[in-house]
Amino acid sequence: MTQLTPTFMRYLMLATLLMSSLAFAQEHTSKTTKIADNIYTFTTDGEYISLFVVTKAGVMVFETVNTSHATSMLAEIRKITDKPIKYAFHSHNHWDHASGGQIFVDAGATTFAHAEAYAWMLANTGRDMAIPTQSWSGKRKDIELGGVKVELHYLGMNHGLGMTVFLLPQSKVAYIADLVTPNRLPFTIVPDFNIREWERSLDEVLQMDFDKAVFSHNESKNRMAGGSKQDVNLQLQYIKDLRAEFYAELQKGTNPFLIPKVLKLPKYKDWLMYEEWLEMNIWRILSDEFLGPYPWRPEPSS
Numbered sequence: 001m002t003q004l005t006p007t008f009m010r011y012l013m014l015a016t017l018l019m020s021s022l023a024f025a026q027e028h029t030s031k032t033t034k035i036a037d038n039i040y041t042f043t044t045d046g047e048y049i050s051l052f053v054v055t056k057a058g059v060m061v062f063e064t065v066n067t068s069h070a071t072s073m074l075a076e077i078r079k080i081t082d083k084p085i086k087y088a089f090h091s092h093n094h095w096d097h098a099s100g101g102q103i104f105v106d107a108g109a110t111t112f113a114h115a116e117a118y119a120w121m122l123a124n125t126g127r128d129m130a131i132p133t134q135s136w137s138g139k140r141k142d143i144e145l146g147g148v149k150v151e152l153h154y155l156g157m158n159h160g161l162g163m164t165v166f167l168l169p170q171s172k173v174a175y176i177a178d179l180v181t182p183n184r185l186p187f188t189i190v191p192d193f194n195i196r197e198w199e200r201s202l203d204e205v206l207q208m209d210f211d212k213a214v215f216s217h218n219e220s221k222n223r224m225a226g227g228s229k230q231d232v233n234l235q236l237q238y239i240k241d242l243r244a245e246f247y248a249e250l251q252k253g254t255n256p257f258l259i260p261k262v263l264k265l266p267k268y269k270d271w272l273m274y275e276e277w278l279e280m281n282i283w284r285i286l287s288d289e290f291l292g293p294y295p296w297r298p299e300p301s302s
């Protein structure tokens, strides 16, 4: 038996490895979905969704995510077209969105970030992050490639730095990262969000002219097909409800430190992470009540 055990263990390890690699392959199957003429969404895991647009002059990519995601996306693009990759746009500075840019730099693309995100990426370059080859500043930049127009909208403070909402006005498709996460509660303690400015920004997004929106995180069934302004409205309503219910508890005289424990928002009980993150979301509102809004910075002088 002592002779057999190491062999048995080896088989067990091999079987475990094989099973886990199969599970890995299933979970990480790349998925490309055509959502409009020459417009595609892409994911490797359902959790990070990118967009790419094929034009007669080349391809534009929105959100590189990381090297693994970018590599798979480039392979998927190559199944559709051999046109050059001209642009890869970063939505904002965060490592989990703006990594993997080198794949598209190597493919010959210009990688683009808003100046605020660019400066942060220079100072805080993530392990898997390439410095964008170009930055842009101000509130709006328009780009055209092969007859396809793209509007880059910077709405000021809301989440992270240099957050850009992308609009394809001809097809009325928007690409929105992190500001709207359909069917899911805001992430944990809502880090790096100025909540008041977030609400203002969502109001501005609602003024934009689009019918379909692709969200980098979307827990709806139709996540790859994209959502709509209704998702933006629901996100805004959640923030308003969270704040209003928190202040209603304060008004009742509830000890503020007990509010995260006692407050429930049953209207949102079916959203993903309701049980796990609601309490943390409320702690964030409580923290704003004590400290005031943060992060905050003066408007850059122009």
Ligand SMILES: [Zn+2]
Residues within 6 Å of the ligand: 092, 094, 097, 159, 160, 178
């Ligand atoms: Zn972010």
